[in-house]
Amino acid sequence: MVEEAAKKIKELLKEEEFFAAVVGGSGIELPGVEREIPYSEIPNMPLPAVPGHKGVVKLLSLNGKKVLFFEGRFHYYEGREDWEIRFIPELCSLLGVRVFIPTCASGAVSRKAAESEIGVIYDHINLLGRNPLVGLIKSYGARVFVNGKKFYSKRLVNAFLKKALELGIDAVPAVLAANLGPNYETYTEIRLLEVLGVDCVSMSTVPEVIAANFYGMECVALTVFTNDTLNPEASHEEVLEKAAERSAKLGKLIGEALIHL
Template sequence: MNKKISEAKIYIENNIVEKPEIGLILGSGLGVLGDRAENQKIIDYANIPNFPISTIEGHKGRFIFGEISGRKVAIMQGRFHYYEGYDMKETVFPIWVMRLLGIEKLIVTNAAGGINTDYKPGELMLIKDHINFMGKNPLIGPNLSSMGTRFPDMSNAYSSRLRDLIKSISYKLNIPIREGVYASMTGPAYETPAEIKMLRIMGADAVGMSTVPEVIAANHAGMEVAGISCITNMAAGVLDKPLSHEEVIKTADEVKDKFIKLVISIINEI
């Protein structure tokens, strides 16, 4: 694995001018932020040694290296999901590559279903913690000691410092943001109403099919992480209507302006 990570890192280094300092992972329908980067260098995942390929609608499947607010960024337009058939380690492979490139701060975003009945589609949620219901952990197996310890602490997985900063920024911009717990399920089927009821009882505010493996790997590698969910729909059983990926993409598109404004300001102050 160390050899594979190194090969991907070397390929990227040979194709960019300056090393990035902040990493961003853009979820379904949120990839438009990548288009705001200046001095872009685009690298398709398909061209990077050992990289998986994104197969989901709304995920372009490429890295954008460039500048936002004068900061050097590496933006993932599309991520990898366990439900696509990838091994859990493959889903977090880009995290390890970004860490080897020197990135120490990571902003992860996703489209999520609202479990908390006070939430509404189109709202943003700052992730303060997560519940892993995927039944897997990307750190299972031989420890990548070059990245971190065998037993990483997860008590501050979503940096309290960054959460305070983001809440302050959202207040200044007059962009309301919730703060809650994100639960991850494997997918690709949406959850049943009974599963959503269970998650609500256990303290989850939103649910999705990504993010948690990446955050585990990032914490293991010593990265400071912030997470933002776009509540694109209410989870199963909350409203009397079926769920669809089309609704997810549509809602994400409707909130893109405030999402972009917030994340650009975060990058500026992080």
């Protein structure tokens, strides 16, 4: 199923493999697009159902490095099955992607995050109650027991933090928690996340990182802090607005960092 999608992308983009792939969170866009393909033209590709996720894969060229940008992802709170959550990471592995970079919009939990704009994720807590690798042991055996302590590449985390410092971009290392959603957190849940050492919370990214590691790619995740979770008012519209406002800096950071990897 995914093999057909990979074949079609190679055919339409006229490229055989790609250096990196970026998955866009709500409202996040990247500049420098050469060509693009709607998800609807890719065989077996699921279609996004959430506002801010357009459902387009774009080809970017960064200093000669071919980068795929998936503008639209899939969330468990939509009622998705595991194969849909795994689809983009598995597709990227078949396209020769070496560096996998999911991005997301997140709510700031720690005061460090609340006072910053962008987070470079170096660890996570999976509170989804779901794991995209469930059931794969039937096909892959012991290979599914991936090491969570190696999910995030120290090399990539350090590279992105260093580049952010050089560019004057307000970025901090962060621990991400993934909640199932689609509701935003209660005050008591936020206090619990603080006790657990969480800097920010989202409804995505974590399962993609798990799947990408399973498929053998080097990972780092980036987040735009779109709201302070302690603010009594929270809305998807606010998330999209703040993500759009800060996505230019995120795009610049990704572009500059990838050029030097």
